[in-house]
Amino acid sequence: xxxxxxxxxxxxATGGREPVxxxxxxxxxxxxxxRLVFFRRRNQLLLLVVVLFPLLIGxxxxxxxxxxxxxxxxxxxxxxxxxxxxAGNGVFLTFIALSLLLILVLPVVIAVISGDxxxxxxxxxxxxxxxxxxxxxxxLLAVKYLAIVVWAVTATVIVSAVALVxxxxxxxxxxxxxxxxxxxxLGAGLVRVLLVxxxxxxxxxxxxxxxxxxxxxxxxAIGAIAAVMILVVASEVxxxxxxxxxxxxxxxxxWWNSFDSLLRTPVDTTTLWHGLLSFGVxxxxxxxxxxxxxxxxxxxx
Amino acid sequence: MTAxxxxxxxxxxxxxxxxxLAVDHIDLAVPRGAVYGFLGPNGSGKTTTIRMLxxxxxxxxxxxxxxxxxxxxxAVSVLSRVGSLVEGPAFYPYLSGWDNLARYDAADRSxxxxxxxxxxxxxxxxxxxxxxxxxxxxxxxxGMKQRLAIAAGLLRPRELIILDEPTNGLDPQGTREVxxxxxxxxxxxxxxxxxxxxxxxxxxxxxxxxxMRVGKLVFQGSLPxxxxxxxxxxxxxxxxxxxxAKVFGKLGLADTAxxxxxxxxxxxxxxxxxxxxxxxxxxxxxxGLSVESPSLEDLFVGLTGEGFDVDx
Numbered sequence: 303x304x305x306x307x308x309x310x311x312x313x314x315a316t317g318g319r320e321p322v323x324x325x326x327x328x329x330x331x332x333x334x335x336x337r338l339v340f341f342r343r344r345n346q347l348l349l350l351v352v353v354l355f356p357l358l359i360g361x362x363x364x365x366x367x368x369x370x371x372x373x374x375x376x377x378x379x380x381x382x383x384x385x386x387x388x389a390g391n392g393v394f395l396t397f398i399a400l401s402l403l404l405i406l407v408l409p410v411v412i413a414v415i416s417g418d419x420x421x422x423x424x425x426x427x428x429x430x431x432x433x434x435x436x437x438x439x440x441x442l443l444a445v446k447y448l449a450i451v452v453w454a455v456t457a458t459v460i461v462s463a464v465a466l467v468x469x470x471x472x473x474x475x476x477x478x479x480x481x482x483x484x485x486x487x488l489g490a491g492l493v494r495v496l497l498v499x500x501x502x503x504x505x506x507x508x509x510x511x512x513x514x515x516x517x518x519x520x521x522x523a524i525g526a527i528a529a530v531m532i533l534v535v536a537s538e539v540x541x542x543x544x545x546x547x548x549x550x551x552x553x554x555x556x557w558w559n560s561f562d563s564l565l566r567t568p569v570d571t572t573t574l575w576h577g578l579l580s581f582g583v584x585x586x587x588x589x590x591x592x593x594x595x596x597x598x599x600x601x602x603x
Numbered sequence: 604m605t606a607x608x609x610x611x612x613x614x615x616x617x618x619x620x621x622x623x624l625a626v627d628h629i630d631l632a633v634p635r636g637a638v639y640g641f642l643g644p645n646g647s648g649k650t651t652t653i654r655m656l657x658x659x660x661x662x663x664x665x666x667x668x669x670x671x672x673x674x675x676x677x678a679v680s681v682l683s684r685v686g687s688l689v690e691g692p693a694f695y696p697y698l699s700g701w702d703n704l705a706r707y708d709a710a711d712r713s714x715x716x717x718x719x720x721x722x723x724x725x726x727x728x729x730x731x732x733x734x735x736x737x738x739x740x741x742x743x744x745x746g747m748k749q750r751l752a753i754a755a756g757l758l759r760p761r762e763l764i765i766l767d768e769p770t771n772g773l774d775p776q777g778t779r780e781v782x783x784x785x786x787x788x789x790x791x792x793x794x795x796x797x798x799x800x801x802x803x804x805x806x807x808x809x810x811x812x813x814x815m816r817v818g819k820l821v822f823q824g825s826l827p828x829x830x831x832x833x834x835x836x837x838x839x840x841x842x843x844x845x846x847x848a849k850v851f852g853k854l855g856l857a858d859t860a861x862x863x864x865x866x867x868x869x870x871x872x873x874x875x876x877x878x879x880x881x882x883x884x885x886x887x888x889x890x891g892l893s894v895e896s897p898s899l900e901d902l903f904v905g906l907t908g909e910g911f912d913v914d915x
Binding site: 323324326327328330331333334338342343426427428430431432433434435436437438441442598600601602603 | 654690698
């Protein structure tokens with residue numbers, strides 16, 4: 303053992319400086335983190351929920367509008383204009399599912415993973431071992447956030463994909479009539495589905511940064527998850543109150559549903575850029591908060 | 604001793620929590636190759652010290668070095684050469700023992716993924732967990748959990764192993780196993796720093812000890828040095844106590860105490876056989892003569908205080 307240790311230690315010390323080994327070491331940690339997130343039973347159940355919701359929404363809407371005429375008036379109270387379009391084109395189920403799941407289900411799914419990210423490790427006590435391995439505090443945080451982003455993208459893409467498949471099966475398809483009344487080809491319509499999905503991914507990635515930051519302040523994963531959810535609901539409520547209109551654009555949830563700009567011609571790019579700017583600022587600020595907190599505090603777990 | 608010869612050193616290392624001093628200006632000096640027993644009652648600051656050495660907690664003041672590298676500044680570069688077990692084992696309950704070790708190994712940027720399987724296998728074998736490798740951690744017994752934590756410390760070739768209360772909660776068999784592991788690790792030339800609140804637990808394996816009491820390092824040195832701090836006493840049984848006392852006085856023995864037919868004094872540097880000869884020479888009838896040193900346990904209790912929280 304002792305002879306091995308003398309031979310290997312200098313190699314280990316220089317390993318960090320060698321670019322290939324450096325990248326490989328970081329990728330290995332990142333993939334291990336993904337494995338931990340995606341192979342955990344609890345998280346797999348969350349993904350199952352994300353699969354079931356668009357499926358049930360599709361079936362429900364199909365049953366509510368059996369004659370393919372004017373769709374059931376009930377769901378339209380959700381505020382989105384695309385319910386009426388669904389009867390004419392299954393592609394719209396994607397937009398309906400995303401806008402409905404954005405209210406609560408997707409935020410919960412993101413909050414669970416991001417709120418658990420650091421607090422869960424602290425709760426198990428594994429955080430102190432990861433840091434003495436040593437994983438490096440900034441590196442650990444970066445890996446955690448990237449895994450959260452992958453998770454957010456996965457959940458969002460699942461919603462879109464399942465809704466698209468269910469929509470195509472249950473409803474007629476063809477050229478897509480947009481909310482502005484213009485009709486584009488099915489291919490162009492699918493491109494808009496993709497862009498809308500990416501926009502929602504960005505929104506959820508920003509929420510993930512908030513969850514990561516909250517997660518660095520506690521050893522109780524449940525507390526962090528609850529805090530993120532309370533923040534989301536509070537933001538949604540404040541967003542609905544006209545008296546708070548001046549602060550509305552700065553709320554974390556305000557721009558989430560602005561993806562309907564992509565369903566008009568011409569596309570209202572100003573709104574979209576405002577949304578993406580909001581997500582970018584939220585992600586940057588909360589990642590910075592998480593980093594400042596995590597790299598300066600004692601780990602007491 | 605130069606910094607190079609020390610595996611762990613600290614100067615004035617201090618940690619204050621909300622006004623209370625948890626660790627109070629301690630100067631550690633752990634020689635390379637030593638098995639250093641870090642002793643003290645619960646709450647005397649041992650774990651806080653270890654957390655500072657491992658870069659988990661930041662010192663309020665003072666400095667510390669691991670293998671000559673300052674911590675916490677250089678923690679990331681030096682910790683891959685240090686294995687540790689802090690405040691009990693901690694793993695993911697829903698992963699197997701093997702996957703848990705793979706997780707920690709993957710987090711180590713300087714560990715090679717190619718050799719990972721071999722190293723994990725070896726580490727598990729070393730602590731006797733090969734058969735339980737695929738079992739979920741939540742189904743492990745306390746002893747197995749403890750051994751898995753030691754295996755995690757042995758995933759890489761190390762120069763220093765820091766074990767915080769490695770026998771906590773273990774049955775006598777488990778305690779013996781851990782002690783045997785410590786001996787093996789030390790035999791490979793690795794410095795071992797092991798904390799415990801029980802002297803008896805580490806006495807048999809340690810070459811050096813440091814004793815903590817309410818945040819202060821009240822003793823540090825080799826085991827023989829610790830023994831030496833306890834003053835040995837000579838006791839002479841005789842009918843003529845007064846004459847014996849005169850001889851003791853002539854020899855300059857300190858702290859003489861006379862009983863009915865015994866007399867005792869601190870032995871100091873005097874040789875018992877010389878004292879005996881002097882007594883006989885002075886015509887004192889010696890019925891019995893004995894030299895007693897306080898046990899390590901007595902010394903330890905003397906350093907750390909009796910009972911619970913007496914100093915709080």
